Amino acid sequence: MSDYKIGFDAAEAVFSDNSGKPPAANQPWAPVTITREQIDAEVERLAALDAPANGRRQSVIVHPSALPWAAGLAPGIQVTLCVLKPGEQTSPFRHNATDVSFCIRGSGRALSGGREISFSQFDVWNTPSYTTQYRVNDGDDLQVCLHYSNAALLQYMQIYISEDDAPISAPVAEEHEDSDPRRKSPFGVFEIGDGAMLMPYELLINPPSVQSPALYWPWERVRAELRKLEDLGQDYVGRRLYLLYNPMTGRTNGTTPSFFATITIRPPNIVDRPHRHVSAAINYYFQGTGRSSVAGNVYEWKAGDLMLSAPGWAVHNHASYDEPVYELTIQDQPLNIAMESLLWQESMKEAPALLGAQTGFQTNRKAGN
Numbered sequence: 001m002s003d004y005k006i007g008f009d010a011a012e013a014v015f016s017d018n019s020g021k022p023p024a025a026n027q028p029w030a031p032v033t034i035t036r037e038q039i040d041a042e043v044e045r046l047a048a049l050d051a052p053a054n055g056r057r058q059s060v061i062v063h064p065s066a067l068p069w070a071a072g073l074a075p076g077i078q079v080t081l082c083v084l085k086p087g088e089q090t091s092p093f094r095h096n097a098t099d100v101s102f103c104i105r106g107s108g109r110a111l112s113g114g115r116e117i118s119f120s121q122f123d124v125w126n127t128p129s130y131t132t133q134y135r136v137n138d139g140d141d142l143q144v145c146l147h148y149s150n151a152a153l154l155q156y157m158q159i160y161i162s163e164d165d166a167p168i169s170a171p172v173a174e175e176h177e178d179s180d181p182r183r184k185s186p187f188g189v190f191e192i193g194d195g196a197m198l199m200p201y202e203l204l205i206n207p208p209s210v211q212s213p214a215l216y217w218p219w220e221r222v223r224a225e226l227r228k229l230e231d232l233g234q235d236y237v238g239r240r241l242y243l244l245y246n247p248m249t250g251r252t253n254g255t256t257p258s259f260f261a262t263i264t265i266r267p268p269n270i271v272d273r274p275h276r277h278v279s280a281a282i283n284y285y286f287q288g289t290g291r292s293s294v295a296g297n298v299y300e301w302k303a304g305d306l307m308l309s310a311p312g313w314a315v316h317n318h319a320s321y322d323e324p325v326y327e328l329t330i331q332d333q334p335l336n337i338a339m340e341s342l343l344w345q346e347s348m349k350e351a352p353a354l355l356g357a358q359t360g361f362q363t364n365r366k367a368g369n
Helices: 036-047 151-156 219-232 247-252 333-338
Strands: 032-034 057-061 078-084 093-095 099-105 107-112 115-120 124-127 133-136 143-149 162-164 190-193 196-198 241-243 260-266 281-287 289-294 297-302 306-310 316-320 325-331 343-345
Touching (some): 036 078, 099 281, 124 260, 247 333, 260 316, 281 297, 289 306
Antiparallel strands (some): 032 306, 057 078, 107 133, 281 325
16 A cells, blocks of 8 residues: 555445434443553553653553544543653654643653643643644653543544654645636635525635644643632532633634543532533543442542543533542533534533534623632
8 A cells, every 4th residue: 555556445335224214322432440550550561661763652541442443532532641751752743633631740841833842740731733743751750641632533534644753843835826817716705595605626625724823731820720719619500610722723612623621620529410411521530539420320530540431422420529629621522513513411401502503501600700
């Protein structure tokens, strides 16, 4: 196989008569918890290996329901545990996935989208698609990071593209003369009735570009804001969290175009209302203990555990025990808003809403608080 020739096997499509039949029932992935002890053991195992040629000691954390060629912890979310020893550096790398990175131990520096970021424990940053990234451990402890990407979805679609030893400088796009009539349509975009429009090929292959920045959310700054949410009181019906918001995602409320990352504080003995959404959620708990109830099943967790805590459309809620909880949640809400598929039911006493297309929900938080 090359870029220009692939030896395909003969293939033939078939008709599947679905007349009068309901669609196949969803098969939600079971919640799964990767414990702190399991993560620590894998960190030590990776650290004991000889450094690979590309410098990336890493393990993908794979759900047992994942397809072999689309290794996700949720169907569209891949989570990778990455370890660097002091003095080590990964080789430059890029892929057509977007990433959210979260340091759970140690410190270091990362190149992300042309920006160098110095990070420490519990800091978060994103890396835009097809921009070069690498990490450096210039500290005296192991550097351990969790990387979340939409690579599993791209692998399922058979369109995942990656490149080792990627160029450090971003490639410069070839400039075309706007005056070249061969590259323009004289007709532009025009309406043919009732809002339906036609767009010529020249615009189809040259959509407006949106700058996709690498952004950084230091834990100390985020924690200072989260502490203010502790005072909302026991009667507050929302969740005490902040979205790590990337403005380029606009109305889809993302950290990347596929995911949002939120950091939540749960005061002691807080129990969320049961709710559900079609987006999957993965939680990393980095302080405190508690439980999650998912579709009638109860799962205990503690600091250092990673959990697929909300398979799509499963009713769930979370509760803290007798100390405050901090957690990072990755959820593919922005992707679902873009696909116009994000059904969300904030309370099981209310009807679902199609977020992004319909009016959403309100909490009882007073303005300005």
